[in-house]
Amino acid sequence: MKIGFVGLGSMGAAIAMNLVESGHEVHVFNRTPARAEPLRAAGAHVAASPAHAAESADVVFTMVADDAAHAAVTFGEAGIAGALRPGALHISMSTISVAAAQDQATRYREAGLAFVSAPVFGRPDAAAARKLFIMAAGEDAHLTVAVPLLEQLGQSVGIVGTDPSQANLVKLIGNFMLSAIIETLGEACAVAGKAGIDPMRLVELLTSANFNAPPYKIYGSLIASQQFQPPGFSLPLGQKDNRLMLVAAEALGVPMPLASLVRDRFLTLRSQGIGAAHDWSAVALCALSDAGMSKPAHLRT
Amino acid sequence: MKIGFVGLGSMGAAIAMNLVESGHEVHVFNRTPARAEPLRAAGAHVAASPAHAAESADVVFTMVADDAAHAAVTFGEAGIAGALRPGALHISMSTISVAAAQDQATRYREAGLAFVSAPVFGRPDAAAARKLFIMAAGEDAHLTVAVPLLEQLGQSVGIVGTDPSQANLVKLIGNFMLSAIIETLGEACAVAGKAGIDPMRLVELLTSANFNAPPYKIYGSLIASQQFQPPGFSLPLGQKDNRLMLVAAEALGVPMPLASLVRDRFLTLRSQGIGAAHDWSAVALCALSDAGMSKPAHLRT
Amino acid sequence: MKIGFVGLGSMGAAIAMNLVESGHEVHVFNRTPARAEPLRAAGAHVAASPAHAAESADVVFTMVADDAAHAAVTFGEAGIAGALRPGALHISMSTISVAAAQDQATRYREAGLAFVSAPVFGRPDAAAARKLFIMAAGEDAHLTVAVPLLEQLGQSVGIVGTDPSQANLVKLIGNFMLSAIIETLGEACAVAGKAGIDPMRLVELLTSANFNAPPYKIYGSLIASQQFQPPGFSLPLGQKDNRLMLVAAEALGVPMPLASLVRDRFLTLRSQGIGAAHDWSAVALCALSDAGMSKPAHLRT
Amino acid sequence: MKIGFVGLGSMGAAIAMNLVESGHEVHVFNRTPARAEPLRAAGAHVAASPAHAAESADVVFTMVADDAAHAAVTFGEAGIAGALRPGALHISMSTISVAAAQDQATRYREAGLAFVSAPVFGRPDAAAARKLFIMAAGEDAHLTVAVPLLEQLGQSVGIVGTDPSQANLVKLIGNFMLSAIIETLGEACAVAGKAGIDPMRLVELLTSANFNAPPYKIYGSLIASQQFQPPGFSLPLGQKDNRLMLVAAEALGVPMPLASLVRDRFLTLRSQGIGAAHDWSAVALCALSDAGMSKPAHLRT
Known part of the structure; x- marks a missing residue:
């Protein structure tokens, strides 16, 4: 599968590496480019912007620090929302606010884009070992795409509900x-x-x-x-x-x-x-x- | 071993039954005598007072509701403290106050009696199934006697320290x-x-x-x-x-x-x-x- | 003095009436126009917008419900900030946030406008009776204009400091x-x-x-x-x-x-x-x- | 009036001095005798025990630090309760527990002794200046005796109710x-x-x-x-x-x-x-x- 991955902090880098190792074509982006180098060495493509990471992807993951970073990579200049193909899926693993997730759900629905919230429990070592506990919420059709991917990244995927923000809660x-x-x-x-x-x-x-x-x-x-x-x-x-x-x-x-x-x-x-x-x-x-x-x-x- | 057991509430009754079933000679006492009948049927002796339950015992257990009940059966009229043989051991499993345990430790030491506090975690079904988690504290010589008995009653016995009241804490x-x-x-x-x-x-x-x-x-x-x-x-x-x-x-x-x-x-x-x-x-x-x-x-x- | 007054809730209406009765030329504005009628009957001019109330005033008062209302009448369309003459003074009596006052102080300073925060303690009956306790903060030159006016409206005016937001705090x-x-x-x-x-x-x-x-x-x-x-x-x-x-x-x-x-x-x-x-x-x-x-x-x- | 006064801390000494200066015959007692000397110099009699201070008094005041001190001077050896004449009144000004006041009320009623609780608001300087706010509670017949005396000691006496412990509360x-x-x-x-x-x-x-x-x-x-x-x-x-x-x-x-x-x-x-x-x-x-x-x-x- 063709995957974009935005946000290569200690959590994101470990997860993205697992996606590469699972054989996906992964296009990564990080604000500080140096953090992308280990991924490049492992076979990932390094994108110049969130939009570039997203533009041809089936699924884009984001794992960033807070609401501001999430809004920037999603709705900012050269952001994901403006680049996603119709029907493509955005899986947000960041711990963002309920309100931010609700806002994104509304905007994505209006734009015909798919959105699943999938925040995780676990520290970087658990991420690397695919031992995360993942909470996922979104529309059934979107979860159908997201869950098999998420199951490659953690030890369990709990389905919270159809409203993405419920997973954030x-x-x-x-x-x-x-x-x-x-x-x-x-x-x-x-x-x-x-x-x-x-x-x-x-x-x-x-x-x-x-x-x-x-x-x-x-x-x-x-x-x-x-x-x-x-x-x-x-x-x-x-x-x-x-x-x-x-x-x-x-x-x-x-x-x-x-x-x-x-x-x-x-x-x-x-x-x-x-x-x-x-x-x-x-x-x-x-x-x-x-x-x-x-x-x-x-x-x- | 010859054992006294005072306090046959839902916890005490289950524990006393286990002692009977383990082959000890158990002399039980309960304020409401009817609760002693199932123990009698299983082979226990029914004593007329805490003192009678204690007077010839090697070890007396107590499992009562609160400080007042503990003081009554221990230091009250026909209480345990006045009947225990020199060197006999009193194991208190009740959830009593730290101060009450400290007071008893002092009085028993002065009287040449042995005292171990061994309160438990677990509900009556766990007591019956010998699945209690037991916290024990007391002088080493007293624990040497107490711990093998306690191990027959729970799934683990944690040694807290030499001061009995620490187990209560x-x-x-x-x-x-x-x-x-x-x-x-x-x-x-x-x-x-x-x-x-x-x-x-x-x-x-x-x-x-x-x-x-x-x-x-x-x-x-x-x-x-x-x-x-x-x-x-x-x-x-x-x-x-x-x-x-x-x-x-x-x-x-x-x-x-x-x-x-x-x-x-x-x-x-x-x-x-x-x-x-x-x-x-x-x-x-x-x-x-x-x-x-x-x-x-x-x-x- | 020529005064604008924006916000005719129970507090604002009582204060504005006192300004009229003190002989000032008062131009009032309220979102719900009916509330301005008693003021008109008492001799006030009724303005069509905050900007109209402010445009020829020496001093504009605002007394509105919250940050949103304050931002609307100050920086919104037909708002006060865009209409005030250079050097004119805006006295905000509303209980707004510290951050909102800080923001306004910065923007007014950059625009060469004067700003004093003067929130009050007291209920509408105290406002009507000129019995308010008023807390005022702003630059000394601005307070020189504001304080004599405020003293007409309450029983005391306490000077908090030179930063308007301190009065709000x-x-x-x-x-x-x-x-x-x-x-x-x-x-x-x-x-x-x-x-x-x-x-x-x-x-x-x-x-x-x-x-x-x-x-x-x-x-x-x-x-x-x-x-x-x-x-x-x-x-x-x-x-x-x-x-x-x-x-x-x-x-x-x-x-x-x-x-x-x-x-x-x-x-x-x-x-x-x-x-x-x-x-x-x-x-x-x-x-x-x-x-x-x-x-x-x-x-x- | 013949008055006993027990407890000459900074509060009690100031109050007792006021009673002396009001012309009463005051018999004082304090655990540390030296604190009684200024009272003796002012004309008070120094008693050798709470009982001596109380035995011929119409009214005995107590002003001590806590429940333990109150119990000692009231019910202890050579205490007030055993020495009071039938019908004599004990006014307790100490800040003691509600339970202690309830207990005393019961025991005094059974013994035919009168009891009013009259704790005070105010520091030693207020006590000296007869500026205390006094809260009094007790049976009406007892308050009839107590209140005129208390009015000599403070700026107001508030009647709480007929149960002495209510004043303590x-x-x-x-x-x-x-x-x-x-x-x-x-x-x-x-x-x-x-x-x-x-x-x-x-x-x-x-x-x-x-x-x-x-x-x-x-x-x-x-x-x-x-x-x-x-x-x-x-x-x-x-x-x-x-x-x-x-x-x-x-x-x-x-x-x-x-x-x-x-x-x-x-x-x-x-x-x-x-x-x-x-x-x-x-x-x-x-x-x-x-x-x-x-x-x-x-x-x-």
Whole structure:
């Protein structure tokens, strides 16, 4: 299949490489061209713009950082929407806002273009290993094309519904749930530590019992050891997703006090100088610091 | 081994039965005598008081509802502490307060009695199936006796430390973490539902991805379907453990804003008439009701 | 002085009338023309557009509902900015966002136009009685013109600083502080009422002691009697200001957990069907309802 | 009138002195005898125990630090309750728990003793100047005796009801409302300060407008200048009252999320080493510190 791929960050590059290795003809584009070189070496074509990547493709994937980048590559100058052939499919894997996905769905429908939202759970190593959990939503006819491709890229593809933005909402909900685990572990490790129980031992005990899901293990280890660098998923990206969750919930009329609590944690950390160099699990630093179990974030070295 | 067992609620009865079936000589006591009859039929001896259950035992287990019941059977009239032989071991499996466990540890040490705290994670069906996760703490010499017995009763025994009350704290932390999952799922299902995503589908999607720990599955299903009756673990018991968690954290100087949020949920539900007839996962009703996704608790039928 | 006045809601109409009565030549505009008739009867000129109201004025006032309305009358078609004479002054009394004020300050400076932000505290009756508390910010030369005029319209004019948007921030902070009083009174009346103390008696006792500021008296009486209709300041307007406060705080990197709590109260009420027909003091209904002291908002009649 | 007075802390000493100066025969007792000397010099009799202060009195006042001290001087060895003449009146001005007042009311009624709760709002200087706001509750016959005396000690006496503990609840509610003002001002000063508005200027602007109650002025000035030493009302005492408020609210079934927020602030500060040397307005340090507007409490010098 002839595929365009726009956005070669650590996630996008790993996914695009898998598409190349699966034998597709892949035309890649990245704003910073150097990141396209490993793909070129593997057999991909390097396009000069999103439009060039899209113009002859059956399917175009995008995996970019935020709404602004998504709007730029989709509807900006030399963007995808203006170049796609009638009937061609755009699969957006980015974690963008519900509103942005709704807007694109409307515009694509009016333009006779196909659109599937397919955000993912998993870090770059999972992307490389085709172990992503993918949430997909879109019209049935579009999913019929998208799902077989997505199944080549992850360990499961969950169908959320016919409205593409629903997949984005589920992704935001998932990240909200991860942030809740981080906050929970922060408070748990603080109380354990002050009672003389090694937080790492606490995490071992609990993840050997009922709390055996991967996030408890991964974040529990980071939080118990207060190892928030280097970032696996950076704090500003986590803050962005928290913001998108709260905006979506507000539009739906849903109070989310736990998400609001996490929101304030992010703001506190940012005001203390914690940013892109830290993993978002540093949210747990607030609970640890408030309990006197850690220096405040900005005073750690 | 000669074993006393005090407290034959749904958890205690299942555990005591397993001890009988493992071939121990078990002397049981329960405040309401009728609950001892199935044990008697299986070969247990029925004692007339905690003291009688304890007086010739090598090990006495207790599994009672709260601090008051624990104090009554341990230090009250015809209680265990006054009857135990020197060197005999008391294993407390109840979810009691950290302070109560600390007090008992001090008094037993002074009296030359052995004490291990061994609270459990798991519901009555898990107790019956010897699938409990058991957290144990106590002096090494006491654990040497306790652990082989406990291993007959659960799927794992985690050693927390040498201070018995630390096991109680870990148990409270575990229940706090479960309550955090319940609140998280309440907010998640509210936002999904108002976006037109069936909450049950949301739970399926997420528990098929990273959120694959049993609590997400069990509570996710209850919350998505708003089925909070009959109780597996009743709301007032959940509220009691939340209170014990906050008291322990306050004594340690640890703010736990997420536990405070859950505390207010319990108070709201109790003021709306929700109580022992409901499972503690009804905490999620608050988020659902605030979003207009459910009638408030007291107006449901 | 020759004055333009745009926006004749209940606040704007009262202020404009005072300007007419003070002897100024006032050219008024309102989107719904009928609201201008009482002003015409009092001697004002009725303009056909914001531009017409502004074109020959020394000073133009605006008092409109939100950022969108402000942008429309200022920078929209036939807007003020395109019609103002060089050196003429625009005094914005609307509660708009900090960002909108910052944007206007930049654009007016570039265009050689004068801009003072002067939002007010007080309800329509206070506006009519020239009892408003006015917060003003702008360059000194602009304040020199604005302050004497503003002093004709309120009981005090506080100078915030030289950056117009700072007055908007102070206004948002003031409304945040009012919302905190409302939440406080809701919780206080709930606990008093359940202890058998008439909430109205509680309010009398406290406002006769240290809590003798007008907001405690006004909102205390409304909340104790659960009289939230008709609105003095409507719930959606209060929600809008809460949102603007949180957006401004987020931009500044300031967590405001109390404002976040109030935010969730607004969302809860909106999801229960409470809206423009209710006063924003209905925020207190959440605390009352959670305590079982009131029916939830949507079930009251 | 023959009066006993137990508890000569800074509040009690000032009140007792006023009673002496009003011409009453006052028998004082304080655990630390040296504090009684200024009263002796002014004409008071110094008693050797609470019982001695009470035994021939028509009315006994108590003003002590907490429930434990209150129980000791009332029901302990050589306590008031065992010494009071039949029909004599005990006026408790201490901020004790609702439960303690309820317990005393029951025991005094059974013993044929009179009991009025009369906690106060005001600091030592207000006590000395007879400017206290006093909340009184008790049976009508007891209030008939108490109120004329209390009117000699403050600027107003508010009658709460016939159940003494209701006055204690109103006192706790009042302190809750003060703590809400402190938190509000902390968040307000943080956001103003980061926007370049001097927090002291913010406080001036707002207290010159609608927020003109004394607590806004007093605490606003302390918080804007971050002057939390020496204490007017010490942080641990504020924390104690917050705890009593939450306990009373929990017993009544009332969630108070704003009080819970303040509770966590106290815990954070205590874990950072802030204690009796600081005023309770230091609660605002949390908001200031989270915004990066102050060093965390324990790192200030």
